[in-house]
Structures are given as C-alpha cells and as structure tokens.
Amino acid sequence: MPIAIGTTDLISILPIAIVSLFGVYLLLQSVFAPRMNRILIPYLGILGVGLAVVGNFFLIGMEGTAFEGMVRVDRLTVVLNFLFLITAALSLLITISYHEGEHVEFLEFTPLVLFSTAGMMVMGSAESLMTIFLGLETMSIALYVMAGFRRTNRHSLEAALKYFLLGAFATGFLLYGMALTYGMVGSTNLTQIAQYFTQNALDVPLVALMGLALIIIGFGFKVALVPFHMWTPDVYQGSPLPVTAYMAVGAKAAGFAAILRVISLSAFSIAFQWSEILWVLAVLTMTVGNVVALVQDNIKRMLAYSSIAHAGYILVGVVASNDQTVPSVVFYLIVYLFMNLGAFAVATMVAGQNERRVNIQYYRGLGYTQPLLALAMAVFMFSLAGFPPTAGFIGKFYIFSAALQSGYVWLVILGVINSLISVYYYLNVVVAMYMQQPVDEKKIAPVLPGVGVVILVAVLGIVYLGIFPGTMLSVLR
Amino acid sequence: MLQLTLFYIFAVLAVLGGIMVVVHRNPIYSALSLILTLFALAGEYILLMAHFIAIVHIAVYAGAIMVLFLFVIMLLNIRIEERAPGALRYMVYIGVPMAAILFLQLGYLAFKGFQEVYVKNTDVGTVERIGQALFSKYVLPFEITSILLVVAMVGAVYLSKRKLEIVE
Numbered sequence: 001m002p003i004a005i006g007t008t009d010l011i012s013i014l015p016i017a018i019v020s021l022f023g024v025y026l027l028l029q030s031v032f033a034p035r036m037n038r039i040l041i042p043y044l045g046i047l048g049v050g051l052a053v054v055g056n057f058f059l060i061g062m063e064g065t066a067f068e069g070m071v072r073v074d075r076l077t078v079v080l081n082f083l084f085l086i087t088a089a090l091s092l093l094i095t096i097s098y099h100e101g102e103h104v105e106f107l108e109f110t111p112l113v114l115f116s117t118a119g120m121m122v123m124g125s126a127e128s129l130m131t132i133f134l135g136l137e138t139m140s141i142a143l144y145v146m147a148g149f150r151r152t153n154r155h156s157l158e159a160a161l162k163y164f165l166l167g168a169f170a171t172g173f174l175l176y177g178m179a180l181t182y183g184m185v186g187s188t189n190l191t192q193i194a195q196y197f198t199q200n201a202l203d204v205p206l207v208a209l210m211g212l213a214l215i216i217i218g219f220g221f222k223v224a225l226v227p228f229h230m231w232t233p234d235v236y237q238g239s240p241l242p243v244t245a246y247m248a249v250g251a252k253a254a255g256f257a258a259i260l261r262v263i264s265l266s267a268f269s270i271a272f273q274w275s276e277i278l279w280v281l282a283v284l285t286m287t288v289g290n291v292v293a294l295v296q297d298n299i300k301r302m303l304a305y306s307s308i309a310h311a312g313y314i315l316v317g318v319v320a321s322n323d324q325t326v327p328s329v330v331f332y333l334i335v336y337l338f339m340n341l342g343a344f345a346v347a348t349m350v351a352g353q354n355e356r357r358v359n360i361q362y363y364r365g366l367g368y369t370q371p372l373l374a375l376a377m378a379v380f381m382f383s384l385a386g387f388p389p390t391a392g393f394i395g396k397f398y399i400f401s402a403a404l405q406s407g408y409v410w411l412v413i414l415g416v417i418n419s420l421i422s423v424y425y426y427l428n429v430v431v432a433m434y435m436q437q438p439v440d441e442k443k444i445a446p447v448l449p450g451v452g453v454v455i456l457v458a459v460l461g462i463v464y465l466g467i468f469p470g471t472m473l474s475v476l477r
Numbered sequence: 478m479l480q481l482t483l484f485y486i487f488a489v490l491a492v493l494g495g496i497m498v499v500v501h502r503n504p505i506y507s508a509l510s511l512i513l514t515l516f517a518l519a520g521e522y523i524l525l526m527a528h529f530i531a532i533v534h535i536a537v538y539a540g541a542i543m544v545l546f547l548f549v550i551m552l553l554n555i556r557i558e559e560r561a562p563g564a565l566r567y568m569v570y571i572g573v574p575m576a577a578i579l580f581l582q583l584g585y586l587a588f589k590g591f592q593e594v595y596v597k598n599t600d601v602g603t604v605e606r607i608g609q610a611l612f613s614k615y616v617l618p619f620e621i622t623s624i625l626l627v628v629a630m631v632g633a634v635y636l637s638k639r640k641l642e643i644v645e
Contacts, residue, residue, distance in 0.1 A: 005616065013617070020624050027631065067617040108635040115628045122621055134621040138628055145632030160636070 005067075012066035012073040014055035015081050016121045019088075022048030023114035030107055038106050042092045045110035049089045049117070056081045065127050069189045072127035079330055079476065080124030080257050083337060084250060088117040090341050090454045091246035094348055097448035098242050109149060113246065116142035120254035123261075129178045129188040132258050136174070136222065139254055140167050143247055147239040159238025166231045167221070174218025180211030190266045198269040212267060212274060216281075219262070223255035223311045226284040236304035241351060244300060245344030248307045253333045256314055264318055264325050271321040278319045279411060286312030286418040293425050297360050299347050302425060303340070306384060309422060310336055316408075316415055317399040324402035327476035328395075334472065335383070335395040335465055342458030343380040345451045346373055363429055365438030373447055374433045376455045383462045385426040386419050391465035398473070484524055491517035508546045515539040527602035 010017070026041060026048075059081070062073040071077075092113060095106070115138060122135030144167060148160025182188050184207050185196040197204065221228040236244045263274060289309030296302040314336075317329040350366070350373075351358050367374040383392035396419060400412045447455070465472060494514030501507045515538045522531035600606055611619045 004613070023624075024627070027627075068614045070615075070617045105635070108631055112628065112631060115624055118624060119621075128618075130615075130618050131621065134618055134625060138621060138625045141625065141632060142628045145628075145636060148636055151636065 008062075008064075009066040011058050012062065012071055012125070014058055015052040015085065016118050016125075018052040018055050019048060019085075019114045019121070020118045022051070023111040023118070026107075026111045026114070039096070041106040041110050042096050045114055046089050046092050048114060049085050049092070053082065053085050053089075056085065065191075069191070070128050070131050071122070071125045072190075073125060075476070076257075076260070076326060076330065077125040079334075080253070081121050083253055083330075083334060084117050084120040084124065087246060087250045087253070087337055087341065088113055090345075090457065091242050091250075093450040093454050094245055094341070094345050095242040096450035098240065098348055105149075109146065112142045112146055116146070116246075116250070120250055120257075123254045124257040126258070126261055127190050129182065129190070129193075129262070132262065133175065133178060136254070136258065137171065139251065140171070140222070143243075143251060146243045147235055147247070149243060150240050153238075155238035156240065157238075159235045162231055162238075163235045170218050170221035170228065173214045173221075177211045177214025177216075177218060180207050180214065182211075184208040184211065190261060193262075194266040194268065197267050201269045204270055204273060209273060212263070213277070215262060216259075216274065216277070219255050219259050220281065223252050223259070223314075224285075224308050225281050225311055225315065226288040226308065229285070229288070229308050232308055233301050233304045236307070237298060237300045241300070241344055241348040241355060244303075245341050245348075248303070248344070249337050249340050252307065252311060252314075253337065256311075256318075256329060256333060259318060260326055260329060264321060264329075268321065275319050275321055278315055279408070282312050282315040282319055282411065283414050284312075285309070285315060286415060290418045290421045290425075293422070296425070299350075299358050299360055299363070299429070302360070302429075303343060303347070306422070306425075307340065309418065310340075310384075312418070313396060313399055313415060316403050316411055319408060319411060320399075320402040320406045322402060322406050324398070324405055327473060328398040328402045330476050331465075331469070331473060332395040332399055335391040335462070338458045338461035338465070339380045339383040339390075339392055342376060342455055342462070343384065345454040345458065346377045346380065349373060349447055349451050360429060360432055361439050363432040364436040365433070367434040369438060370447075373455075376459050377433065378430050379459050379462060381426040381429050383466070385423045389463075389466045391462045391469070394466055394469045398469075480524055484521065487517045487520040487524070490514075491521070504550045505547065508543060508550060511546075512539050512543050515543070522602075525602070526600065528604050529602055529607045532604070 022045065026044060029036065029041065029044070056078060059073055059078050062078075064074075065072045092110065095109065095113075119135045119138030119140075119142065122138065123132055124135075126132040126135060144160055144164040147163050148157050150156035178188070181193065184205055185193050187193065197208075200208070217228060221231075224232040236248065239247065263278075267274065286309050289305050289307075289312055293302050293305035293309065296305060310332075314329055314332050317325055317332065320328075347358070350362055363374075363377075366377070379390065383390035386392045386396045388394075396415075400415055403412050403415070491514050494510045494512075494517060497510035498507045498514065501510060515534065519531040519534045519539070522528075522534060
C-alpha cells in the first residue's frame with residue numbers, strides 16, 4: 001500500500017507543523033549553539049509562532065478533510081489557529097518580562113509552549129476522536145510541566161502534581177467515553193459519528209449516550225466546569241503567572257473547540273438529549289465561579305474563579321445549539337483571550353519579584369503611581385464584568401441572544417444576574433486602584449517592553465471588538 | 478502439531494510462573510516469576526498470529542511495568558514477607574469469593590462447550606499490517622504521538638534535573 005500524502009494534506013497542517021518543527025529546533029539549539037544567549041530563545045519562539053501565522057493564511061478558503069479524515073480545515077479551524085497562535089505569542093512576550101524577576105528557564109519553556117500550542121491546534125482542526133485525544137494530551141502534558149516551572153516554589157510543584165493527577169483522571173473519563181462512542185458508531189470519524197446520531201436521533205442507544213456523557217466530563221475538566229473545577233484555583237495560583245495566563249486562555253479555548261467539534265457539531269441532531277445537562281452545568285458553573293470569586297483577596301485566585309464563571313457564560317452559547325452557537329462562542333473566546341491575557345500581564349507587572357505582591361491590597365493607589373497600567377487594568381476589569389462599550393459586553397450579548405433565540409429565557413436571566421454579581425469583585429480592583437491609599441511606598445518596577453506590548457494589544461483588541469464587532473462576526477459567520 | 482506442542486509448553490510455563498508468584502516468599506522472586514508468565518503469554522500471542530501484541534506485551538508489561546515493580550520492591554526494601562499482621566485475614570474475605578467467581582465462570586464456559594472460531598484474515602495482527610496502517614491511514618496521529626512523547630521527555634528531564642531547595 002503506497003503512502004499517499006498530497007499537497008493539500010500538508011498545507012492543512014502547515015501551522016501545526018511549523019510550530020512543532022520550531023519546538024524541536026529550539027530544543028536542539030543548545031546543542032548546536034551552546035553559547036547563545038538564553039534570552040533570545042523566547043524571541044525565536046515568537047518568530048516560529050509568527051511563521052505559523054503566515055502559514056495559517058494559506059488555509060484561508062480551504063474546505064474539507066485531510067489525512068484520510070483525521071483533520072478538517074474550515075473557517076472554524078483557521079480562526080481557532082489564529083486564536084491559539086496569538087495566545088502563544090502574547091504569553092511568550094509576558095514570559096520575557098517575567099524573566100527579569102524570576103529565573104524561568106527558557107530553554108525548556110519555549111519549546112513546551114510551542115508544542116502545547118501545536119496540540120491545541122490539532123484539537124481545533126480535529127475531524128476524528130483520535131486526533132482530538134492526541135492533541136488534548138500533547139497540550140495537557142506540556143501544561144502539567146509548565147505549571148511546575150518554578151521548581152523551587154512549593155506552590156508551583158503542588159500545582160503541577162495536582163493538575164497532573166486530576167488531569168490524568170479526567171483523561172480516563174474522556175477515553176472511556178470515546179471508546180464507548182467508537183464501540184457504538186464503529187468509527188472515530190466525527191462526520192460518521194454525526195451521521196450515526198442523525199440516523200438514531202429518535203432512539204439513541206444508552207451506550208452512545210453514556211459515551212457522550214463521559215466525553216462531556218473529560219472536556220468539562222479541561223475548561224473547568226463546575227463540578228469538575230476543583231483543581232482550577234490551586235493550579236492557577238501555584239503556576240507562574242505567564243503560564244497561568246496561557247493556561248487560562250489556551251486550554252479553555254482548546255477545550256471549547258473540542259466541545260464545539262464533538263458536542264455541538266457532531267451530536268447536533270440529539271441536542272435535546274444533552275442540552276438540559278449542559279444547562280444545569282452552565283448555571284452551576286456561572287454561579288459557583290462568581291459567588292466564590294467575591295471573597296478572594298488573591299488576584300490569581302480571583303481570576304481563576306472568574307475564569308470558571310466565564311466558562312459558564314461560554315457554555316450558555318453551547319446550550320443554545322443553533323446556528324448562532326459557533327460564532328458567538330468563538331467570538332467570546334477571542335474577547336476572553338484579550339481581556340484575560342491583559343489582566344494577567346498587569347498582574348505580572350504588579351506581582352514583581354518572586355510573585356510576592358499578588359494580593360489585591362497591592363493594587364491600592366495604582367491609579368496614581370502607575371496611571372497607564374491602572375487604566376489598562378480598569379479596561380480589562382470593565383470588559384470582564386461586561387460593561388459597554390468594551391468587547392466583554394458584546395461577547396456576552398451575542399452569547400445570551402443565541403440562547404434567547406432557542407428559548408432559554410431562564411438561562412439568560414440567571415446569566416445576567418451572575419453578570420451583575422461579578423461586577424462587585426471586578427470593580428473591587430478598580431476601587432482599590434483609584435480610591436485607596438497605597439499600602440506601601442515600594443515603587444512598582446516600570447512596565448517592561450514585553451508586557452507593554454501585550455497590554456497594548458489587549459486594550460486595542462478589547463476596544464476595537466467592543467466598538468466594531470461587525471467585522472469579526474461577519475468573518476465567523 | 479508443532480503449534481499444539483508449543484501451545485502446551487507456553488501454557489505450562491505460564492501456569493508455573495503464576496503459581497511461583499503466589500508461592501515464593503521473596504517478593505523479588507515473585508516479580509521475576511511474573512516476568513516468566515508474561516513471556517509465556519507473549520508466546521501464546523505469537524501462536525495466535527498477533528505478533529504486534531506479543532512484542533508490545535513484552536515491551537510494556539515485561540519491560541516497563543515489571544521494572545517499576547522491581548524498583549518499588551527494592552526502594553521499599555521489603556525483606557521476606559514483612560507484612561502487617563491481620564492484613565491477610567481481610568484478603569481472604571475478598572480473595573476467596575473472587576476466586577470462586579473466576580472458577581464459576583471457567584466452569585460455565587467448559588460446561589457450555591467451546592465454540593470453534595474461524596479467523597479469515599490471519600495476518601490482521603502482524604507487524605506488517607499494523608505498520609502499513611500506521612504509515613498510511615494513521616500517519617498523522619502517529620506523528621502527533623511523537624510530539625507527545627517529546628513533550629513528556631522534556632518535561633520529565635526538566636522537572637527532575639539537578640537538586641533543588643524548596644522555599645515556602
């Protein structure tokens with residue numbers, strides 16, 4: 001049997017291949033050029049991501065599957081690839097500044113970010129349960145290691161171990177679910193799974209439903225849905241800040257990409273079976289995330305619970321399961337990218353050496369000592385809370401209107417109430433910055449160029465998407 | 478005829494190994510006997526034309542997992558049958574019913590009589606067929622797996638290199 005790999009096949013995985021090859025190249029870099037300055041390595045990583053972005057442009061307009069039905073290239077793939085690559089580039093930029101205070105070892109860190117991004121892109125472009133699983137594992141294993149990257153810090157090691165053990169456990173659920181689905185359908189191909197569910201929509205075998213439920217648990221863990229969220233606060237708190245930022249945005253977006261591919265698109269015809277389960281999960285996730293975030297005084301923990309709450313909002317879009325689901329969810333993921341990475345960039349700046357200043361009390365008086373930094377943080381907080389005219393408002397608006405279109409009035413009401421609760425803890429930071437006296441006289445280090453770029457991009461993204469959402473939405477539709 | 482002879486040789490070896498695992502007082506001998514059983518089972522797989530499974534069986538079970546067992550035994554430094562008194566009593570309550578269930582199942586099968594199964598494609602489990610599948614239809618998952626393994630290796634090396642002092 002000859003090996004038949006055509007040009008289309010290779011182009012369809014171009015960004016994934018570029019990022020992976022760059023990761024391998026950076027690993028070998030220290031062998032070929034041992035005296036090279038280590039600080040250059042993340043810049044080379046960003047170069048690799050940039051090349052992958054260029055490669056991704058070749059995918060625009062393609063439609064179809066490649067590698068014998070293992071990956072699918074469509075508009076969703078292209079947009080998700082851009083999303084993951086931007087996340088990786090911005091996280092690497094934060095890391096460069098982070099290095100000033102902490103000795104994060106770039107030699108291993110940068111390739112791990114690149115491999116993890118490759119895994120996310122595999123998930124986003126998957127057309128088979130097999131590729132989804134492999135992408136998920138590549139992403140997760142890299143993240144487990146990255147969570148423990150401050151090897152001398154007890155909390156970081158705890159985060160890595162906790163994430164690894166619980167993640168491996170969740171992988172077991174996912175794998176069981178996939179095995180059961182495969183057993184019923186006879187194929188791991190998502191198109192064939194969709195056909196199977198359409199044919200058996202009126203009388204779905206229990207085993208197939210069990211498989212789907214276990215898959216939801218597996219993905220629910222990755223995107224931190226309540227009640228599978230227990231790991232989130234500890235892991236977010238213990239991980240180094242750039243890793244937390246990358247994890248919060250990238251892993252969540254990849255998880256929701258997989259949910260869109262498997263649940264929303266492949267199991268579309270039996271939406272009545274799973275939408276009620278996800279309805280409950282969405283309400284639980286929003287409520288628990290927002291209510292627990294109220295009492296947090298550590299900015300990392302607060303953002304962790306806020307990220308749980310945002311997973312709940314995004315799930316509302318999945319519950320809607322109509323033609324608005326994919327555009328609204330992806331739009332929200334893009335908005336979430338900008339506001340979360342921005343908030344984490346500011347937090348990195350304020351935290352300083354050894355991440356000593358992660359409590360919200362250190363934000364007191366920031367509006368006078370660091371006006372620009374505080375202004376940016378205020379924009380991120382307003383966007384996370386969903387104030388117009390920021391992008392956070394538009395994102396929530398589209399998610400909730402998608403749910404209304406399918407008649408989930410109560411879900412939307414609960415979502416809006418939750419959104420109001422969240423205003424308290426987001427504005428808490430703003431109040432601390434502008435209306436309270438600084439807690440100590442120690443000056444915060446000036447904003448470093450890497451973080452500065454991230455904050456600038458994030459603010460511009462939020463304002464642009466908040467005022468002109470039409471362009472992006474027309475692309476997504 | 479040769480096949481049948483080989484089958485019985487492997488079967489006897491597997492059962493002997495299994496018995497030695499239980500009977501030996503030194504846990505290291507038990508572990509080594511288990512390796513004998515696993516090799517014998519791999520031989521049976523080869524007779525069933527499942528070459529790939531046989532190799533994986535040896536590499537994973539006899540190789541990786543048994544080395545892990547031996548490591549644990551040697552690290553814990555268990556001498557001859559150092560066990561907590563009373564632990565065995567509880568084992569009996571679980572072990573005997575389990576064994577009873579197992580024998581009931583075997584007896585049921587023997588009572589019902591074995592059905593003969595004809596395998597049409599005898600080369601399904603061979604290394605060639607699996608290699609062809611891996612490098613044609615499943616070439617992309619295969620390559621992604623290689624990245625996955627690189628990530629795991631880099632991570633393991635990074636997290637375990639050099640000594641470190643943990644600060645609060």
